[in-house]
Amino acid sequence: MLPAAEPRAGVPKRGQIDRIGARVLEDLVESIVTGAVAIGEYLPPEQALCDEFGVSRTVIRECVKRIQEKGLVEVAQGRGTRVRPFNDWNVLDPLVFDSLVRHxxxxxxxxxxxxxxxxxxxxxxxxxxxxxxxxxxxxxxxxxxxxxxxxxxxxxxxxxxxxxxxxxxxxxxxxxxxxxxxxxxxxxxxxxxxxxxxxxxxxxxxxxxxxxxxxxxxxxxxxxxxxxxxxxxxxxxxxxxxxxxxxxxxx
Missing domain, CATH: 1.20.120.530 (GntR ligand-binding domain-like)
Structure with a gap:
């Protein structure tokens, strides 16, 4: 058996998304794509999202990182998480694309x-x-x-x-x-x-x-x-x- 690969220096360790976290991620993507949270608006605060989905802050933070990687949001320190313009979205991302087509x-x-x-x-x-x-x-x-x-x-x-x-x-x-x-x-x-x-x-x-x-x-x-x-x-x-x-x- 090959030894586990060591993390590269300077590369932050990614959190894990379990089944519940994956569902939260899908719902957050969908809320942005459908305009439930419109372009330029802010997502609810972290604790409000925890209460809404019934998950921990760790799950919410990891999901927000993921949607940030997809170009959907930007995180402004002290201000919150704001939805970015459509042209910034990674529409080739499977979750984003599937949601766009579905709605x-x-x-x-x-x-x-x-x-x-x-x-x-x-x-x-x-x-x-x-x-x-x-x-x-x-x-x-x-x-x-x-x-x-x-x-x-x-x-x-x-x-x-x-x-x-x-x-x-x-x-x-x-x-x-x-x-x-x-x-x-x-x-x-x-x-x-x-x-x-x-x-x-x-x-x-x-x-x-x-x-x-x-x-x-x-x-x-x-x-x-x-x-x-x-x-x-x-x-x-x-x-x-x-x-x-x-x-x-x-x-």
Missing amino acids: DESLGVLDEVSVVRAALEGVMASEVAATGSAESLLQIQGHLHDMRRLQDDNPAFLEADMQFHLSVMSASKNQIAATIARSFFVRPRQSARWDGNNPVDAVPRTLAEHERVFEAIEARNAVAARVAMEEHILGSWRRRRLPDGAHHLSP
Whole structure:
């Protein structure tokens, strides 16, 4: 058994968040995202939060540290903990992002996610078309073959779809864009709102759009690859998007 790692010098030891603490953390994030505590306002004092959640000061202090790390608040000595402007929030943080999506009645967050994804993945597809290796193209093509083969198995088809996108990201060698796009690709798929109202011809249409993306990449047409990827991502979201304020549609 390997010895336990020694803490690095100068790095403060993080507190532990148990199940109760995790729930407090989620509730604090939610209160900020929903505007229950609005931007520029202060969280209740420490003792008030202890009383509200029925936990110790240690739990509250650790949770406040966590939401501070997520960019949601700033702690002013002697004044309290104030909610920071939205542009300071780490919206890629899983708790923050999930809360934003869950409470987004207009679906504006997912609309914006789709636009950002389309732009980033469009750029990466064009990079793969211009400079991608033959090996990387074979890998992307393999996932496309899987999509063709698995059209009657929806979960497996969606997995092959995801692997197609992730392979394009990886082949682009653009690590920053890939990291952001991967977050905006994986996290929304865990929300029922992202699934939305899939039309009956969703699978063949999705497959055809991926075919166009790969054909452009294989032809080394960077412009066509970018356009095909952007049209696929934006078009797919428009097809699935629920009406504003709707949580689901009846089958």
